[in-house]
Amino acid sequence: MIDASVVIPTHRHAVFLPFAIRSALDQEGASVEVLVIGDGVEAATRDVLATFADDARVRFFDYPKGPRNGEAYRHTVLREASGRLVTYLSDDDLFLRDHVATMRSLLETADLAHSAPALFQPAEGLVYYPWDLAKPEFAWLMRTGHNSTGLTSTSHTLDAYRRLPFGWRTTPDGIGTDRYMWMQWLEQPWVRGVTSRRLTHLQFPDPMWDGMHESERVEVVANWFERSRQPGFRDEIDAMLEEAVIRAGERFRLKARRYQLALQTIQATRTWRLRERILPLFRSR
Numbered sequence: 001m002i003d004a005s006v007v008i009p010t011h012r013h014a015v016f017l018p019f020a021i022r023s024a025l026d027q028e029g030a031s032v033e034v035l036v037i038g039d040g041v042e043a044a045t046r047d048v049l050a051t052f053a054d055d056a057r058v059r060f061f062d063y064p065k066g067p068r069n070g071e072a073y074r075h076t077v078l079r080e081a082s083g084r085l086v087t088y089l090s091d092d093d094l095f096l097r098d099h100v101a102t103m104r105s106l107l108e109t110a111d112l113a114h115s116a117p118a119l120f121q122p123a124e125g126l127v128y129y130p131w132d133l134a135k136p137e138f139a140w141l142m143r144t145g146h147n148s149t150g151l152t153s154t155s156h157t158l159d160a161y162r163r164l165p166f167g168w169r170t171t172p173d174g175i176g177t178d179r180y181m182w183m184q185w186l187e188q189p190w191v192r193g194v195t196s197r198r199l200t201h202l203q204f205p206d207p208m209w210d211g212m213h214e215s216e217r218v219e220v221v222a223n224w225f226e227r228s229r230q231p232g233f234r235d236e237i238d239a240m241l242e243e244a245v246i247r248a249g250e251r252f253r254l255k256a257r258r259y260q261l262a263l264q265t266i267q268a269t270r271t272w273r274l275r276e277r278i279l280p281l282f283r284s285r
Helices: 017-025 042-052 069-078 097-106 136-143 178-184 212-228 234-281
Strands: 001-011 033-041 057-064 083-088 112-114 120-123 123-129 155-157 193-195
Touching: 001 017, 001 069, 001 097, 017 057, 017 193, 033 042, 033 069, 042 097, 042 193, 057 069, 083 097, 112 123, 123 178, 123 234, 136 178
Parallel strands: 001 033, 001 083, 033 057, 112 193
Antiparallel strands: 083 155, 112 155, 120 123
C-alpha cells in the first residue's frame, strides 16, 4: 500500500491545476497517488491531465457536473483509493514537500489531521486562524457555524473513512461542504483528531482572491510553487507562520477587549434604565 492518496477535486481551474498536481507529486520520503476528480470540467482541464498521462501515479475521473461541489463523486473515487491515508488538495492550492510525510506521522496516533490552519490573503499575506481538532471545544465551535479546517491539507486514514456512517455526500443548501463533512467526523465518539503546529500547505482561498485577474493569480501561485521548492524554504515558512500566530494573538486580544467594552456598555445601560424605572416608585411614597 502506498502512503497517501491525494484527492484533487476540480471544476474550472485548469490554469492552476498543473501546479497543484506537481506539488502533490513532489513529496519527499513518501509515496503517493493523485486522484483528480473532474466535476463538469472543460476541455482545458482534460488537456492539462493529458500532460500527466505518462505518470502512472496520476488518475483522472471525468464526471459531469454534480450537485454542489460534486462531493458524492469523492466517495465513489475513494472506493478505488490505495493509500493508507487520504489527503485533500484544492486545485488552486499547493502542498509543500513534507506534507504527506508530516500527515503520515500525525496519523500514526489519530484518525483525522490537518496542517496548521493558515492561509494567504491578497492584502495581509499569511493569516493564522487558531483551531485544534483534538479539542472538543472546537467541535462545538464547528457545530455553531465556524470552521478553520479547509479542504486543502485535511487528511485521514482510509480505514477510518470506511468506518464513517456516510462518507462524502451531497451537502444540503446553506452549509459549507467542508464543514458538513468534518462535522460527520467529529460526531463519531471514536474519532481522534489532531492539528499540526507545522504549516505544510499553501492555501489561496478562491473567494478571497476573486477580485484579482486570473493571470495575476496564476503568477502568484506559480511564484509560490517555485519559491517553495527552493532550499531553505522550510525555515522561511516557519518564520512566516510564527509571525502570523503573533498577529492572530494580537487580533483576538483586541477583539476580546472590544467585546468586553461592548458588554460593559450594555450592562451599564440596562442598570441605568432599571434605576430610572425604580427610583420614581420610591420617590412617590
